[in-house]
Amino acid sequence: MSGGSVLVANGLVRRRGDKAIIAGASLTLKLGESVALMGPSGCGKTTLLHLLGVLDRPGAGTVLIEGINPWSKGRNARAALRLRRIGFVFQQSNLIPFLSARDNVALPAWRLSGNRRFALAQADALLDRFGLNVQARAPGGVLSLGEAQRVATARALVNRPAIILADEPTGSLDSAATEAVLDSFDEIVRGGTTLLVATHDPRVASRMHRMVHMQDGALVDQPIPTTGFPSPFAALKIPAGRRP
């Protein structure tokens, strides 16, 4: 790992059909840093997160996670990397519906440690921290969206990954639930975990250390909106990234 970089992506390309959705995207995420990934709908944020999270293989370019290129390893090694070093939070339907909230959170820890009791203890501590003990025994399928997102965040954290990738985690939440999820993200980042959040929501972006904007399949650094909430599409009209 060079200079505390948890994730280094270089020149990523991902094509769908004859269209390059990701075209030369590069990104470095430092230890303990939180980054907002913004950009208009359909620009390729989800696609990029899947590449960074080793769920999808780039057509060109490299992803290094703590210095390791997962695509030079076998499938089992990639699964192990996702298990230990990466936590995912998706926009919704994050939970296994037939497992309780508690079992959902415990699942990665059980898989990693082989010890159910230990995993449940981890899950209980996290649910407690996120104020979810009341819902711990409810099946994943019956939780409210906000509860489910916080349970998913707890699950992403349970194996103490180096990096959390969150894809519009507050996309379908009201402002109170959004705040709760953002508070849990603050906790994560304070604990030294790196966080990358794809979002349309400037409120989410304003809580991150920095912001990158996706444009024409590449990433451009953007200043964090400090005063007011500019439209997330404003960046389209100010093509800062295109300036030489």
Added chain:
Amino acid sequence: MRITQLSHNDVAGECAAAFERPGRSAASVGLLLFLAWKALGENGLSLILLLLAVAVGVGFQIPNRANLAGFRDEIMRQEVSSGLGQVRVRPRRGERFHDVTDMMASIARLPSVKAVEPILVLPGAIRSGGHFVVLGITGVNGSAGQRPYERTVGADLVPGDNHGTVLGERLAKKIGVSVGDDVDIQVLLSTRPRLVLDDNGMGNYTLKVRGLAGFAALDSVFVDWGFLASETGEERSASALLVWARNDEVEVARKTAVSIEHLFPAATAMSWLDDSRYLRSVVGAVQALESIAGGMSLFGVIIPVLSLLYIDALHRRRQVSLLSAIGFREREIFLIFFAKALIVGIVGVLLGAAVGWGMLGYFNLHPIYNYEKFVVRPTITLGNMLTPVLLVLATTALAGSLPAWQAARVNPSDTLRRIE
């Protein structure tokens, strides 16, 4: 505990030590079974349908196989063990062996042979009251342990009984006699043409009916072999030797036949299967029915199980992708779905075996065929129970592995981008 102890240089917290351990490379069996079990419980109706499909497959096959085996066994009993034996030895030329003493001794010494007995069949007739029936008169050894008939009423012939006879039940009914009555029997003692016109060639006897025989001997007349043979002037002669082997296996019978022909080139020896076109077709028909019904019930299992599990796997693609994103291996995802199929298979098969066992009890009390002492009861063997159980279990596992494989190969990236 605090969740904020995550940095590399500041790892603390009471459970931190657990994370420093290398962790398991593969998932524990308990975890995979737990997930399979929980997933099964999610949809009660499809679980019940799956179990029913498997249970019906087994529950139908068990009594079906047992009844077919019972039918074959009943025929075998009548035609072979209580009939003409597993191997039949006849002279290659001429009507009979003139002296079977040595032959019987050598054949009896073969390791696969349980018993060997002579029969002597001569043309004759039986008369009682106004009835007169032309038929073959069969001499059987009165001292034999194995006889080519099964007595159903009265007593058997004993050696040297030259006043007794055993009649087939149907014949006795036709000529209106029963045990204890006298019948007149005529036997053509010599088949040489010159003697046909000679009264000396004809034996006339009045014999007492000692017993009645059923099954394959419904129309036969039996007398003591020693008596009949000595009447012909050759007291150790026989038309055939009937050989009972230690079991009904056709291969044993065939090997025994080969050994006998090797010992006695002047004789032909044939296994029951080769000797009787009737038995051959019965055995063939039973086997065909067994395969057809067995195959059909396996199809009846494979199609609903495959489709239900397949639809289930499709329906769970997002869950599978989540497992994959969490860090489960493809093989582990396969095993979760395969374990589901196996659990369904094992529980369904046990249910089916219980139903099948109950049906065996029913058919034992109410045989599917019961006419004139021909009774087909289910033959209950470990094989008849286990074969359908294992076949259906294997079929379920097979039907479960395709959806499991399908599930394991889901591309998580494609599935997770869809919002459901």
